[in-house]
Amino acid sequence: MGTFSLDDTIVAIATPLGEGGIGIVKISGPQSIPILGQLFVSPSSTTEPPATDHLPSRRLTWGHIRDPQTNRNVDEVLVVTMLAPHSYTRQDVVEIQSHGGIVAVQRILQLTLMAGARLAEPGEMTLRAFINGRLDLAQAEAVLDIVQARTEAALRVAVEQLDGCLSAQVRLARAQLVDVLAYLEASIDFVEDEIPPQDVVAPLEETAATVEELLATADRGRIYRQGIRAAIVGRPNVGKSSLLNALLRGDRAIVTPIPGTTRDTLEETVNLQGVPLVLVDTAGIRAQPEGEVERIGVARSHAALERADLALMVIDGSQPLTDADREIARLIGNRPSLVLVNKCDLSAASEDGGVPHAALAAGLLSDAPHLSISALTGQGIEEMEHAIVNKVMGGTVIASDTPLVSNPRHQASLKQALDHLRAARDDHLAGTSADLVAIDVLEAVDALGDITGETASEDLLEAIFSKFCIGK
Ligand SMILES: Nc1nc2c(ncn2[C@@H]2O[C@H](COP(=O)(O)OP(=O)(O)OP(=O)(O)O)[C@@H](O)[C@H]2O)c(=O)[nH]1
Ligand SMILES: [Mg+2]
Structure with missing residues (x-):
């Protein structure tokens, strides 16, 4: 530029x-x-x-x-x-x-x-x-988010940001801090009885509370804006591709009774209650893949799992658990996941010495929700969709008048501001000299200024605007 x-x-x-x-x-x-x-x-x-x-x-x-x-x-x-x-x-x-x-x-x-x-x-x-001066930086970024929004919820967050809801809160907090800064700097230069005393702790705590409130929205905001990647993993033939098709309400992936049907990873986006969910169907993972193509496919399945925010582990509820299932659960480890016990329409056949396979599966990823579904009949799919959204949104409660922070850059600046605000407050209470407290307050002022662009560097502006399309 x-x-x-x-x-x-x-x-x-x-x-x-x-x-x-x-x-x-x-x-x-x-x-x-x-x-x-x-x-x-x-x-x-x-x-x-x-x-x-x-x-x-x-x-x-x-x-x-x-x-x-x-x-x-x-x-x-x-x-x-x-x-x-x-x-x-x-x-x-x-x-x-x-x-x-x-x-x-x-x-x-x-x-x-x-x-x-x-x-x-x-x-x-x-x-x-x-x-x-037609837009501040957060509003300019909202323009890009509007162009790129993939769901109505993402659009709503971006439009709110373009309207200046976030900017207004950030500006207010920043103005309060500028006031504190002016007082601190004055008290460095003048002896105490020349300037009227001013409360420093209350405005620092108030702005910290505002910043904390905004930060609490950031995970949810980011999910609406960027969506999440969910990898559908499991051993061959358990119904992963069938599940992708069920979620898409269409016939996207090839489904056959032959284990090893899916060779390559396949990505599709669905809108789950406003959350853009990128689903990645993967090749069934087994210890001894047959041939070069399947071997590469399985390697890609591992990579897809690595990159995913959420693992949807599919097991075949009509069959006994296998070592391959346990190995895949081990690969998932403690990343966010759901266990989907598929083929529940066949559950009559799922007795193994009197113990239902679903019960055996309870030991797999025991912290993850377990759901019984049928990708073939659609049974349990809606409940699963709710469970996925609950899992990624994590039940955070947010006051409705707080704008959602959806941009990781804003989140980082808010975190920075909060750290400096806490340091300034603690130092001030501990009797640290005003010039040192002022340094932290200034850092917080600058961090907030980065969000709306008052203090943004030329490099930052270049980095932000180069992501836009030509003509915007
Ligand atoms: N009865 C029943 N059959 C199912 C269900 N889901 C999948 N199937 C069948 O199971 C077989 C395998 O389904 P796929 O979706 O291809 O399984 P996959 O996990 O993608 O298999 P790979 O791609 O080989 O790893 C097909 O014959 C499906 O029709 C289900 O819920 N119930
Ligand atoms: Mg498949």
Whole structure:
């Protein structure tokens, strides 16, 4: 991204490339209107070239984009100008709405480049909105979260963040601390009777409580935003792929009675009560895989388990437990898991010396919930879905007026702030000198400032905005 210059006029295709109703080329910067003037012809215009600086702001105008070199029309378009500061970037912005497709939008993009615009970097439009004070950093990050949201719950969290709910709380806490900091610094420079005494402990404790409350939402918030990965593991033929299909309510994975059907891992996302759940179906794990392909498949199953946030261990309830089942339970160890005793529709056949297999299975991963299901008939699948959500949400209770912290970056900054707030309070109570207490308070102020961007470094901004798509 280099330097954060606002003087260039930048352009990007703002819609996905492909066949579609419309495609939008978006221009932002001081030359937006003159660049449009070089390319746009409108029959309603009485001047030649049309006086684009007289186009009404934020109203659509119909016309054509014309290649100034060949004088040929490229496409029929609608253009809208949004004059500074009434635009997303708070600069002059032009949006050219052409027919969707690949050629027309790319051709229009090229013409704007030839007319003096520069290709926008990923996230550069939003970066400008941030630099110009239209959005703070947490709000800018929310824009990316909205674009990437995979469930309505994730969208709701992101929209709340864009509205500034999180920013408002963080700013309030930060302002309180700035006040404490001013007092501490004054008490370093002046003798005590020159400045009225001020309570330091109460505001430190109050802000710490706010930060703690926000942190308590972070696990839940992160799950809504990022989703969780669940690996479906078990020995061959227990019904892992059938379970994936049952959760997807479709026929995604191949299911056969032949052990070793699934050779490679397969990923699909489902929405479980707002939680984006990435399900990974794996090859059945057995000690002696047959042939090279199965051996690689089993290695991938191990890797999928390593990367998963949650293990769904499937066992066949109609069969006795095997050493392979116990070995897989050992691999899962103490990571979060559920034991799914499948094929409960066959339970009549599940007696082994009078002891039901499900009961034998109770010894497996004894801390994990055990559920009886049938991937074939759908029995128990809904209960299992609830159990999965309960497991990942961990029963945390959150006050409804507390905004959810969904971004790990915000979580890290809040943790940092909390550590410094606690240190400052303890030091102050222990009679440590004001200049040392002030250092911790300043660190806390900066950590909170990182969230909303008041104190964010250029490196941090680059790291954040480079994750955006081009045109946003
Ligand atoms: N009766 C009954 N059969 C089931 C159930 N779930 C799966 N099956 C059958 O069990 C066999 C194996 O199912 P899969 O889903 O392919 O098992 P898998 O664990 O993915 O097997 P691999 O891919 O070989 O590891 C198929 O014949 C399924 O129809 C169930 O709940 N009840
Ligand atoms: Mg399978």
